[in-house]
Amino acid sequence: MKKIMAVLFFLFFAVPPxxxxxxxxARFGDEALEVQMAADDSVDADFEDDFEDEKEAxxxxxxxxxxxxxxxxxxxxFYFYLLKPVAKAYRGVPEPxxxxxxxxxxxxxxxxxxxxxxxxxxxxxxxxELTRFLVNTTVGCAGFFDPAGRHARWTKKEEDFGQTLxxxxxxxGVYLVLPFLGPSNVRDGIGLLADGALNPIYYLGIxxxxxxxxxxxxxxxxxxxxxxxYESIKKESLDPYLFIRNAxxxxxxxxxxx
Amino acid sequence: MLQKLxxxxxxxxLFGQMDIIVAAPTPRVQVQRTVDAVIxxxxxxxxxxxxxxxxLSNVIRQRFDFRAMSRRTLARNWKKATPAExxxxxxxxxxxxxxTYIGRIEAYSNERVVYDKERIRKKKAIVDTHIVTPSVxxxxxxxxxxxxxxxxxxxxxxxxxxxxxNFRSSYGDIVKKEGFSGLLAKMETKIRELKNSRExxxxx
Numbered sequence: 001m002k003k004i005m006a007v008l009f010f011l012f013f014a015v016p017p018x019x020x021x022x023x024x025x026a027r028f029g030d031e032a033l034e035v036q037m038a039a040d041d042s043v044d045a046d047f048e049d050d051f052e053d054e055k056e057a058x059x060x061x062x063x064x065x066x067x068x069x070x071x072x073x074x075x076x077x078f079y080f081y082l083l084k085p086v087a088k089a090y091r092g093v094p095e096p097x098x099x100x101x102x103x104x105x106x107x108x109x110x111x112x113x114x115x116x117x118x119x120x121x122x123x124x125x126x127x128x129e130l131t132r133f134l135v136n137t138t139v140g141c142a143g144f145f146d147p148a149g150r151h152a153r154w155t156k157k158e159e160d161f162g163q164t165l166x167x168x169x170x171x172x173g174v175y176l177v178l179p180f181l182g183p184s185n186v187r188d189g190i191g192l193l194a195d196g197a198l199n200p201i202y203y204l205g206i207x208x209x210x211x212x213x214x215x216x217x218x219x220x221x222x223x224x225x226x227x228x229x230y231e232s233i234k235k236e237s238l239d240p241y242l243f244i245r246n247a248x249x250x251x252x253x254x255x256x257x258x
Numbered sequence: 259m260l261q262k263l264x265x266x267x268x269x270x271x272l273f274g275q276m277d278i279i280v281a282a283p284t285p286r287v288q289v290q291r292t293v294d295a296v297i298x299x300x301x302x303x304x305x306x307x308x309x310x311x312x313x314l315s316n317v318i319r320q321r322f323d324f325r326a327m328s329r330r331t332l333a334r335n336w337k338k339a340t341p342a343e344x345x346x347x348x349x350x351x352x353x354x355x356x357x358t359y360i361g362r363i364e365a366y367s368n369e370r371v372v373y374d375k376e377r378i379r380k381k382k383a384i385v386d387t388h389i390v391t392p393s394v395x396x397x398x399x400x401x402x403x404x405x406x407x408x409x410x411x412x413x414x415x416x417x418x419x420x421x422x423x424n425f426r427s428s429y430g431d432i433v434k435k436e437g438f439s440g441l442l443a444k445m446e447t448k449i450r451e452l453k454n455s456r457e458x459x460x461x462x
Contacts, residue, residue, distance in 0.1 A: 246428060
């Protein structure tokens with residue numbers, strides 16, 4: 001285990017920031033400025049179209065692309081042969097119930113959001129999460145409802161350890177497609193492991209099989225609520241693998257900035 | 259004396275206002291007009307599929323600058339392409355985007371569109387909106403450029419992901435591996451696939 005961690009750490013610190021846009025030490029001088037400006041004033045940064053001149057497209061560092069593509073195909077089969085049929089059957093359950101389940105899980109993941117907001121010195125966001133948790137657990141009946149979310153001030157803000165690492169300058173590292181979990185990279189993969197420690201499910205006195213089952217249920221519920229996104233991407237993009245790879249990097253970069 | 263002063267002040271004030279009245283409506287207003295027009299077309303029950311498609315296409319082409327989007331998508335490859343190749347790409351790209359998104363728009367079923375803030379800097383603007391569904395809120399941001407009096411969209415950002423940046427990355431990769439003609443061939447195939455699947459859906 002220790003050896004694997006050492007290798008992973010080497011990979012993401014040694015390798016040049018893969019997706020330069022999510023590293024503070026960005027590629028070109030003026031774009032480094034753009035990233036810093038984004039931290040203070042998003043208005044200016046959003047107006048800088050980094051493709052105004054024919055600058056090189058932001059390429060995600062993907063040296064193990066054949067392996068990633070293979071896992072991608074595997075995940076695709078898993079989705080169509082297992083996840084989708086189960087989600088389809090489960091869709092018989094009325095939507096409000098499934099939305100409530102999603103809320104419940106989301107509420108459980110408060111520690112992750114809370115701790116990572118603190119780590120990034122986003123005190124107000126951390127306080128927000130605490131408020132949300134209190135309100136949703138009491139008024140929202142153990143988290144099945146999200147009354148807090150109805151107030152603009154208290155909307156949920158996704159934070160995880162991968163974002164914390166990114167905020168402090170870690171580049172994404174090598175792009176990874178994880179079995180079952182989908183697109184990731186070395187930094188965010190490590191983030192997932194670290195966040196596991198903050199997940200209440202880990203500490204329940206239940207068997208490992210039950211924990212996997214809960215995680216699977218979370219996915220089935222999520223897919224039942226959003227059946228279109230993945231299939232639309234498959235249907236519409238010229239190359240779904242490339243689309244998802246790029247969308248993932250952009251999304252992470254955007255989340256880290258926020 | 260005071261009256262004269264007041265008269266002059268009101269004249270200045272009024273002429274100042276005229277400036278605002280005469281100037282082009284703000285980007286957010288223009289986006290809203292297009293979205294309303296689209297919703298209007300979707301709600302008309304007496305149009306057949308082709309009429310509706312054409313109507314939607316017309317409204318959309320007036321708000322989206324497909325040539326600008328093409329140039330930004332191809333980036334370096336645009337510079338390398340001949341004028342004929344560029345025109346070919348613009349045509350295919352336009353068709354591809356329409357085939358993709360008009361289908362999605364038609365699946366729209368009264369989700370609420372909320373207009374948030376707009377930011378303007380000289381001839382560029384950013385309009386934030388979001389769509390409200392029972393389970394989630396989807397933020398959609400439009401990036402616009404001023405051409406004359408009209409604000410035209412040159413990029414759409416959904417959940418932090420810029421469409422044009424995404425196309426640029428994917429298409430760039432495809433051009434690297436299969437050349438420009440390879441890209442065009444893939445686009446033509448995809449357009450055909452999308453049109454066929456729509457035909458199939460209609461026949462059901």
